[in-house]
Amino acid sequence: MTDAVRLETLYKTYADTGTAVTALDGVTATFAAGTFTAVMGPSGSGKSTLLQCAAGLDRPSAGRVFIDGAELTAIKDTAMTRFRRGRVGFVFQDYNLLPALTVEQNVLLPLRLAGRRADRGRCAEVLTRLGLGDRRHDLPERLSGGERQRVAVARALVAEPAVVFADEPTGALDLRSAREVLTLLRAVVHEHGRTVVMVTHDPVAAAYADSVLFLADGRLAGALSAPTAEAVAERLTHLGDLVADRAGSPT
Numbered sequence: 001m002t003d004a005v006r007l008e009t010l011y012k013t014y015a016d017t018g019t020a021v022t023a024l025d026g027v028t029a030t031f032a033a034g035t036f037t038a039v040m041g042p043s044g045s046g047k048s049t050l051l052q053c054a055a056g057l058d059r060p061s062a063g064r065v066f067i068d069g070a071e072l073t074a075i076k077d078t079a080m081t082r083f084r085r086g087r088v089g090f091v092f093q094d095y096n097l098l099p100a101l102t103v104e105q106n107v108l109l110p111l112r113l114a115g116r117r118a119d120r121g122r123c124a125e126v127l128t129r130l131g132l133g134d135r136r137h138d139l140p141e142r143l144s145g146g147e148r149q150r151v152a153v154a155r156a157l158v159a160e161p162a163v164v165f166a167d168e169p170t171g172a173l174d175l176r177s178a179r180e181v182l183t184l185l186r187a188v189v190h191e192h193g194r195t196v197v198m199v200t201h202d203p204v205a206a207a208y209a210d211s212v213l214f215l216a217d218g219r220l221a222g223a224l225s226a227p228t229a230e231a232v233a234e235r236l237t238h239l240g241d242l243v244a245d246r247a248g249s250p251t
């Protein structure tokens with residue numbers, strides 16, 4: 001199986017605030033193509049930083065990132081944007097849809113920005129697959145939170161990226177909409193062979209993934225295959241204890 005994403009000994013230090021914060025402390029991980037992985041860990045453990053560095057939205061302080069076999073960390077800033085537009089899709093907690101654009105225009109935006117043909121047929125196909133075929137001409141304000149997030153998923157998929165990164169995609173949704181979006185992400189992986197990496201706080205959401213990667217203090221702290229919400233919650237409790245112990249112990 002090919003790796004959609006490979007992270008090699010990633011470090012990220014934020015030094016701009018006086019005291020340096022090490023958000024990633026030597027993380028090595030791979031995400032195989034066609035898999036759905038959840039990234040979990042206590043608050044401040046480096047989940048968002050990991051996602052940002054893996055997606056090329058931020059640069060690690062050291063280490064290498066490969067997407068679909070190409071080294072992202074070797075690419076200069078201007079080319080990075082182009083690379084991202086072609087190979088990476090994003091879904092954010094707050095949808096990030098442009099309010100003045102219709103659903104269809106929002107979904108087609110990544111293709112337009114990448115200078116590719118705005119394939120309306122493909123857009124209609126993706127929207128229909130996501131149950132939004134008849135909402136193409138609506139503005140986002142007319143959609144529910146769950147529908148908006150499904151538009152964001154359609155937008156992330158339209159350019160057929162090697163990987164879709166989702167940062168708390170269900171964080172702003174009610175239970176039913178969250179379940180719909182997670183079912184959709186799972187179908188995107190299992191029925192359409194896409195790769196999804198999702199940061200979440202929610203053990204129930206993580207249980208939709210094929211496996212869970214745990215972070216604590218910027219380091220990998222284990223993994224779980226075929227996760228259940230109960231097993232994930234238990235692992236998280238232990239991680240929380242571990243972090244509290246470390247913080248309390250003399251160095």
Ligand SMILES: Nc1ncnc2c1ncn2[C@@H]1O[C@H](COP(=O)(O)OP(=O)(O)OP(=O)(O)O)[C@@H](O)[C@H]1O
Nearest residue numbers: 014017021022023042043044045046047048049050
């Ligand atoms: N831009 C920044 N400048 C300085 N420090 C930062 C910055 N972004 C993150 N950090 C710090 O890096 C560490 C990891 O943050 P990160 O947001 O990656 O964690 P997280 O696991 O996603 O947290 P949460 O679950 O609370 O969203 C934290 O200590 C955080 O305060």
